[in-house]
Amino acid sequence: MHHADCPLHTLIDLASRLQDFCGRDTPRFEMSHQITLTYFNWRQRGEVIRWILAYSGQEFTDNRIELEEWVKALMDNRSKAPLGQIPYIEVDGRALGQSHAIGRYLARQYSCAGQDPWEQAEVDAIVDFSEDAYNPFTDWLRTKFVFGKLEKANELQQQYLSSHIPPYLKKFDQLIRDGKGFAVGEGPTWADFTMVAFLDEVVTLMEPKLLDGYATLHDYVDRIHNLKGIKEWLTRRPITTL
Template sequence: MPTYKLTYFNVKGRAEPTRYMFALAGVDYEDERIGGDKWKALKSTLPLGQMPLLYVDGKVFPQSNAIHRYVASELGFYGDTALERLEVDVIMETGLELSPKVAGIFAESDDAKKAELKKQLKEEHIPKTLEKLEKLLKENNGGKGWFVRDKITVADIGVFNMFFDFLPVVLGEQIDLSKFACVKGVIDRLAAEPKIKNWIDTRPKTTM
């Protein structure tokens, strides 16, 4: 197994799905969190000037979703066949459809417009995405298990991270999953997985 170092700001953000996979697989890695002057010095040396970064045996790689997929593939969270990987990607891309909506909120400086975008996110975009995810989930084992076949994949972890960690921070409230029982089941079961629970209980406490 290679040595891994994950470098990011001291937030969950774009690094957390990979941290969850390391936790779930029980793989040792260096969880490097940087900021301030260290970040200023590092930025100009980076492949794309941004984080997160994954160092694999000392070689550095940017782009969070590429990192998640690589780690998933290495640690057994990316399906066993090309078709399963396609299924995983369908779920991940469906969840990620929310990202531009959230980016729009972060980019908006006018308070009233920001509030309107948050309202749209909460009342339109999130329910629409949850409806799609619920439908896709029900196509596998009637929605009673994980998103793809019978194993936890990065699809489950990505959805978990989006609705458990990320969107509650954006909206300042928990996401209402009451109409999406199958997706809620995935999130509740992942939160209760002993290694995930242990990571949540022991990880650095951060606001986002």
């Protein structure tokens, strides 16, 4: 049967055109995939992937594993992680590692990666910029929560809040003030999810008053939290420490 004669494809084409017409807040219709995300029972590097899937309305298996289970799988050579790290996803039987590669792949699938190659590059730049802000935060997080070295963690926290994060906060705030309510372009992209999920971690784990004095950023975070799909995810996701 020719593609155009297949009733299912006709329906998909129609739904896709209807959603294009309805505007970009609604993710493009895609045939659904079997997706499994494997990560610790943490938000961290798994969370943006979950936000993209939740925003897109794509069902997925949220496979949360314990550290012991992960180490054992590695030692027994049972891990399916293609690069020996988590998070990784399996899509229709194929596996992909690296959280940003996963985020970019999914965002392209679900039309939240930027409208054209330039916007996509801008989105990538914001994602990498957020990563620069996040990396030293993960040093603190490991020191405090994984290794339990509280004195060293306090020292890292002071440094982080006094000198590392302020320039990033100023730039994030300016980006939103200069833009059209989103990190890039006129609608939500995974750059917004990356920025907001990162800010959430610092607010939740390190400094509840982080966004005091950043009114624009504060409103923006609320707006992203209230997007369809994200809002529902935030209320139904498992409550975890990290």
